[in-house]
Amino acid sequence: MGKKLFSLLVVLMSLSLIGIIFVQSFFINNTYKNEEKQFISDVKRSLISVSKAIEDKELLSYNKLYREAIENGRTPDTSEIKQLLIFESYNEETNQAIQFRNAISEESFKVPSLFIDIGTDSINISRITNFSETKIFERSTIDGQLSMNPVQTFSDYSTMDDVGRRIFKDNYKKVYRNYPVYKRITNEEVSELLESEFSISGIETAFEYAIYDKDLSTKIRSENFEKDAESTIGIPVFRDNENKSKFALYVDFPERRKYLLSSLLGMIILSIVFTSIIIIAYSSAIYQLIKQRQISQIKTDFINNMTHEFKTPIATINLALDSIKNPKIIGDQEKVMRYLKMIKEENKRMHAQVENVLRISKLEKNELNISKERLELHELVEDAITHVELLVEDRKGFVKLHLEADKSSVLANETHFTNVIVNILDNAIKYSDDAPKIDVYTENVGNNILLKISDQGNGMSKQVQKKVFEKFYREHTGNVHNVKGHGLGLSYVKRIVDDHQGHISVESEKGKGSVFIIKLPLIS
Known part of the structure; x- marks a missing residue:
């Protein structure tokens, strides 16, 4: 992609x-x-x-007073016709006149305010009554004058209609409106x-x-x-x-806001949960994609480096073999032995590269059995220095020991832990443009021993320090092959140190060198 x-x-x-x-x-x-x-x-x-x-x-309180006044037979103070409707008609065939009257009367009563506390001795209430009356008259002429004689009268006092109720309510509101x-x-x-x-x-x-x-x-x-x-x-x-x-x-x-949110709580929780799952899945997918791209690039660099590492010894072996086949050389025993030695050394070098790759692979699969025994870390350091001593001297550099730890007994594998120290020292030599200057320190901190390997080489940036122990990682310097290696050395170092229940870290500054710090538990 x-x-x-x-x-x-x-x-x-x-x-x-x-x-x-x-x-x-x-x-x-x-x-x-x-x-x-x-x-x-x-x-x-x-x-x-x-x-x-x-x-x-x-209204019910007022109505209670109203009923009491009526039931007790109180005499009204006044009586007033609020509404009056008169309708008349005449039937010529029967010679009768019909008169219809409909009225609403209001009667006021003064009663004690015993039923409710309104702050006065008495209140006025009104009785509203519907009055309906129908009369039938018969027309007659007596002494030349027209007379209307009532024949029948129908009257009805019923409960209040809508108009009566309205007047009743108006009255009660007037009574109560000024009360606290x-x-x-x-x-x-x-x-x-x-x-x-x-x-x-x-x-x-x-x-x-x-x-x-x-x-x-x-x-x-x-x-x-x-x-x-x-x-x-x-x-x-x-x-x-x-x-x-x-x-x-x-x-x-x-608690209005809390109450309203409680009705949405289920939906909000589900929304947060599902959105969080999507975010986590998305972030994980992006992370994996970026990681895969990095791994792909690192593996490409690794293949290029390995090809370069094998190309030189293979070419050297081919040249040595061609030289040996030369009739002028094959008779020269000394030259033949020198070329055979070159072939053996280059073959050994390729074998070491393959073993390094296989060793890392076995470490990842937990197939590499590392037996441990009681060892003196100071002795392992001195032994590791002998492996790089000639390289340091050849470049006019030095390795100084500052072994100040009183106790140095650790549980370790002699071969693998010696390789750890050698790899760190080898890096210090390779990444020093000038003569390598290396100092090795030890000190006791509690129940642990610290091993510090300090150089004055090229150093590394903060970004490189975060990735320096990753497999296949090598810092790019414009020329991929300006320093020999394939990015497995420090990855191997970290895996071995972790297997020994230790911890490794690096402190570095670009252009001012690096300090690798290994912390291991002591044994009594």
Whole structure:
């Protein structure tokens, strides 16, 4: 896959993921707003029912006084015809006249205010009565004058009709409109009505309430009520005959947001879970793709390096063999032996490269059995130095020992751990442009021993330090083959140190050298 195509796929996948997250957030936000609108609608509908219930309760109180006055036979103070309808007709065949009258009368009574506490000794109530009467007259002429003689009379006092009820309600509202609100309703009654209506509407959350007289709070309120222009919902109560009121019932829900979110909790959790799975899967896929590209590039470099490493000895062997076959050379025993030695050395070199690769492969598969015994780390260090001593001297460099640890007994494999130290020393030599200058330190830290191998070579950047122990990794310096190797040495070092329950790290600065630090547990 080309770099441009890979980058395009990553961008498209990232945009798609961001789009999915945006759509989910937009959907949840819209659902929350719809739930909030429905909640406000339910609250307002409940408050309308509560307002009507409060007015009905007051009407019933007034009606109770009205019935008492009538049942006790009180004499009205006044009697007034509120509405009168007269209809007349004449039938010539029967010589009879029909007269229909319909009236609503109002009678006022003054009664003690024993049934409700309104702050006065007595109140005026009114009885509204429907009066209907039908009379039939017969026309006759007596002494030349027209006379109307009643023949039949029908009368009916029935219950009030709609007009009567309206007049009745108007009267009761006039009676109560100037009374303090706390004498018209109690906190307990308001609380019970609100709880009942909210329960019917399915609103199961804590609320606070208050009745305000215009902009002033009254005694009818809950303890923790606070009016908030954004969250408080109100509706008029105790409306007058013109459907207006100076009183308003307000409710507020302290846990409103939490209550609304609780209804969406399941959807939000599922959305977060599934979105997280998609993000994790996407991130993992991108990581694996990038890793595979890196591995592919590293393996390509490894193959190139291995080819280069084998190409030189193979060419040397071929030249040596061609020389030996030369009739002039084959008779020269000394030259033949020198060429045979060259062939053996190059063959040994190739064999060592193959063994190194196989050793790493076995380590990864846990097939390499590493037996351990009690060893002195100082002795392993001194032995490893003898393997590189000639190379250092040839380049006019030095290796200085600073073995200051009092205890150096460790449980280790002699061959493999010697190879670990040799590999680090070999890197210090290869990555020093000038004469290699190497210092080796040991010290005891608690129940551990620290081995530090410091050089004054090229050093490495922070980015390289993070990857230096990865398999096949080699720092690019413009010329792939300017330093011999195939990126397996330090990977092998780390695997062996880990197998010895140790820890290896590197401290380095570009152009100022590197320090490799190995920490191993001591044995008593």
